[in-house]
Amino acid sequence: MTVDVTTAVLLGGLYGVGFYLLMQRSLMHIILALVILGHGANLLLQAAGGPPGGPAFVGIVPAAAMSDPLPQALALTAIVITFGLTTFLLALSYRSWVLLGHDEVQDDIEDHRLRRRELGEAEEAGR
Amino acid sequence: MSTLVALPVLLPLLAAALSLVAGPIAAVQRVLSVSVLTAIAAVAGALLVAADRGAPVVLRVGGYAPPMGITLVADRLAALLLLVSIVVMLGVLVFAIGQRASDHGPRSASVAFHPMYLVLSAGVSLAYLTGDLFNLFVAFEVMLSASYVLISRRTNAPRVRASMTYVIVSLTSSLLFLTMVAFVYAATGTVNLADLSGRIDALPEGAKAGLALLMVVVFGIKAAVVPLHFWLPDSYPTAPTPVTAVFAGLLTKVGVYAIIRTQTLLFGEHGDWAFLLAVALLTMLVGALGAIAQNDLNRMLSFLLVSHIGYMLFGLALFTVAGLTGVILYVVHHIAVQAALFLVSGLVTRHTGTASLRDMSGVARTHPRVAALFALPALSLAGLPPLSGFVAKVVLLRAGAEVATPMAYVVTAAAVLTSFLTLYAMARVWVSAFWGEPSPPVPDVDPTDEVTVGTGVTSKPMLASAGGVVVAGLAVAALAGPLSTLSERAATDLLDRGPYRAAVLEGSSG
Numbered sequence A: 001m002t003v004d005v006t007t008a009v010l011l012g013g014l015y016g017v018g019f020y021l022l023m024q025r026s027l028m029h030i031i032l033a034l035v036i037l038g039h040g041a042n043l044l045l046q047a048a049g050g051p052p053g054g055p056a057f058v059g060i061v062p063a064a065a066m067s068d069p070l071p072q073a074l075a076l077t078a079i080v081i082t083f084g085l086t087t088f089l090l091a092l093s094y095r096s097w098v099l100l101g102h103d104e105v106q107d108d109i110e111d112h113r114l115r116r117r118e119l120g121e122a123e124e125a126g127r
Numbered sequence B: 001m002s003t004l005v006a007l008p009v010l011l012p013l014l015a016a017a018l019s020l021v022a023g024p025i026a027a028v029q030r031v032l033s034v035s036v037l038t039a040i041a042a043v044a045g046a047l048l049v050a051a052d053r054g055a056p057v058v059l060r061v062g063g064y065a066p067p068m069g070i071t072l073v074a075d076r077l078a079a080l081l082l083l084v085s086i087v088v089m090l091g092v093l094v095f096a097i098g099q100r101a102s103d104h105g106p107r108s109a110s111v112a113f114h115p116m117y118l119v120l121s122a123g124v125s126l127a128y129l130t131g132d133l134f135n136l137f138v139a140f141e142v143m144l145s146a147s148y149v150l151i152s153r154r155t156n157a158p159r160v161r162a163s164m165t166y167v168i169v170s171l172t173s174s175l176l177f178l179t180m181v182a183f184v185y186a187a188t189g190t191v192n193l194a195d196l197s198g199r200i201d202a203l204p205e206g207a208k209a210g211l212a213l214l215m216v217v218v219f220g221i222k223a224a225v226v227p228l229h230f231w232l233p234d235s236y237p238t239a240p241t242p243v244t245a246v247f248a249g250l251l252t253k254v255g256v257y258a259i260i261r262t263q264t265l266l267f268g269e270h271g272d273w274a275f276l277l278a279v280a281l282l283t284m285l286v287g288a289l290g291a292i293a294q295n296d297l298n299r300m301l302s303f304l305l306v307s308h309i310g311y312m313l314f315g316l317a318l319f320t321v322a323g324l325t326g327v328i329l330y331v332v333h334h335i336a337v338q339a340a341l342f343l344v345s346g347l348v349t350r351h352t353g354t355a356s357l358r359d360m361s362g363v364a365r366t367h368p369r370v371a372a373l374f375a376l377p378a379l380s381l382a383g384l385p386p387l388s389g390f391v392a393k394v395v396l397l398r399a400g401a402e403v404a405t406p407m408a409y410v411v412t413a414a415a416v417l418t419s420f421l422t423l424y425a426m427a428r429v430w431v432s433a434f435w436g437e438p439s440p441p442v443p444d445v446d447p448t449d450e451v452t453v454g455t456g457v458t459s460k461p462m463l464a465s466a467g468g469v470v471v472a473g474l475a476v477a478a479l480a481g482p483l484s485t486l487s488e489r490a491a492t493d494l495l496d497r498g499p500y501r502a503a504v505l506e507g508s509s510g
Helices: A005-022 A027-048 A069-100 A109-126 B002-021 B026-053 B076-104 B113-129 B133-151 B157-188 B193-202 B205-223 B231-238 B241-267 B274-293 B297-318 B321-352 B368-382 B388-403 B406-434 B460-478 B480-496 B498-505
Strands: B057-060 B071-074
Touching: A005 A027, A027 A069, A027 B157, A069 B133, A069 B157, B002 B026, B002 B057, B002 B071, B002 B113, B026 B057, B026 B071, B026 B076, B026 B113, B071 B076, B071 B113, B071 B498, B076 B113, B076 B241, B076 B321, B076 B460, B076 B480, B113 B133, B113 B241, B133 B157, B133 B241, B157 B193, B157 B205, B157 B231, B193 B241, B193 B498, B205 B241, B205 B274, B231 B241, B231 B297, B241 B297, B241 B321, B241 B480, B274 B297, B274 B406, B297 B321, B297 B388, B297 B406, B321 B368, B321 B388, B321 B460, B321 B480, B368 B388, B368 B406, B368 B460, B388 B406, B388 B460, B388 B480, B460 B480, B480 B498
Parallel strands: none
Antiparallel strands: B057 B071
16 A cells, blocks of 8 residues: 555544544543544545546546545445444433433443442451 | 355344334234244254355355455354354343333333344344455444444433443444454455455565454454453443343354454464463453452353453464364353353342342242253353363363463463352352342332333243253253364364365355
8 A cells, every 4th residue: 555645644643633532531522533533444445545546437547547446435335334323422422411411431330339348348357 | 055145134134124114013023033033043054054064155245256246155153153143142032022021011012122133133144154354344333233222222321321331432443443444455455355365475474463463453342352341341231131141142252253253264374372362361360350359240240251252262362273163162152151141140130129249149049940040051151061161161271281382371271260260250149149048129229210120020931031042052062062073174164264265266156
């Protein structure tokens, strides 16, 4: 695969920003992170197809000058899937906001409960 | 023959559409789902016989010759796992129908459940059968989007948190999957698995190692491999019992199947793999120790699920016929046993009204049948003879000892230790939940929550289907002889790669 500098920098930026946002606690940031990562992955698929060329229809340009249609088809499928799932995630985070009143990712409650119980038992044993 | 390969994917998708239309009429939905899954189980059986007698059954979708078009391939491994998965899905479906009928009356319909369950089965089937890396991505997405709906139905506050975790983690791994597909295509110019298996050999070592590692990470998230397992014990236990059972039985195993398929077919034999052995060791021990710390029955079972994924990685990491035979036996055993354990745990919590081990007691005296149903898969998971877990573990341990490198010995020892830790965790459950004086059931915490009804009656279909899945686990032990020779043939195919490649690339179009 040969990639020009612009695409490479853009790809790095998209993945970097995406993973940075994914680490945040706000659900909205995480949804944006997944959208941006999705863009990054789709651009990477495009870049994997090699240098740009003519439209891949028989009779318009000679076969050697055509661009590779397969990564475009893959990216198209991926766009539809990520689009649908982003919508689902938005609906779910709205539900979370309605039920919990905020849009933060919460800790694992059972983990806290277990830790508190263990600490309590250790204190009792120490007395 | 080859058109049969399309049925496990096509039938449930079409039936899902019909089921959605027939939504309000419960009887139509139920008959449709049960008959479609029975039909696929029959097809899977036929595919297994055909694949075992001769070459893998290959279907070129749309008549395009590979590597251009998508191919569906049913070799021994894919057909065997498909058969086991669908049989377990059928058992869980009967359980779900029984639970719905006893909680809400025989005529009540759950509009979304049946169509989504069918879509899930289509996704699982496609993941087993596909011979194309991008199509595998699509299969995962079909499977996962159905699972998103199933896990987030009728959300309340704890469940929305858990399903949010599940969806975000799965989506992240899907995007990594897409990245991996792009890299594979950039390096080789094809996404057909059989074609890739030849072309990846020609790549430089660094690129090969990078792709192999990326694939382990992508599928490792789905398979809940330590340290990528954190989401699983957090999200599975809150879902309704049948959903948890089918997720625990199947979804992680589809991830394991994808790891096995890609590592053997694409990267071929590279001796025992220290990195994967180390990951297997970590997965076994972290999961088992995590399980011992838990107080919630379902969370404990989830940690054990993580722990036993380690066994499958262990066998794969050895990269010998014996090791892979062990993995295949282990996956078959684990699908049935883990689903059975979650179903029975659902029965237990219906009687106690709580999943907290400290608050339940004496179930063996009040409900001896439920106790017996729990004991069998629990002992099988711990690997006590003559149950199925023992058969699978013996094959794996022997394979580990045969490889005889220091690392293999260490992991073999860890596998034995994990087996004891599993037995200890199960004994803890038995002592606190099943023995002792029966305690009164804990009152329903949230009466408005329709999914986890506090305490409820257990109808005959629920007991019978949970019993059926337990018996399926026992059957694995009863059929251990023919099953292990079949697994050995499948494992030989995996390492040889020749039959698979020949069937896809050279076979006549179907």
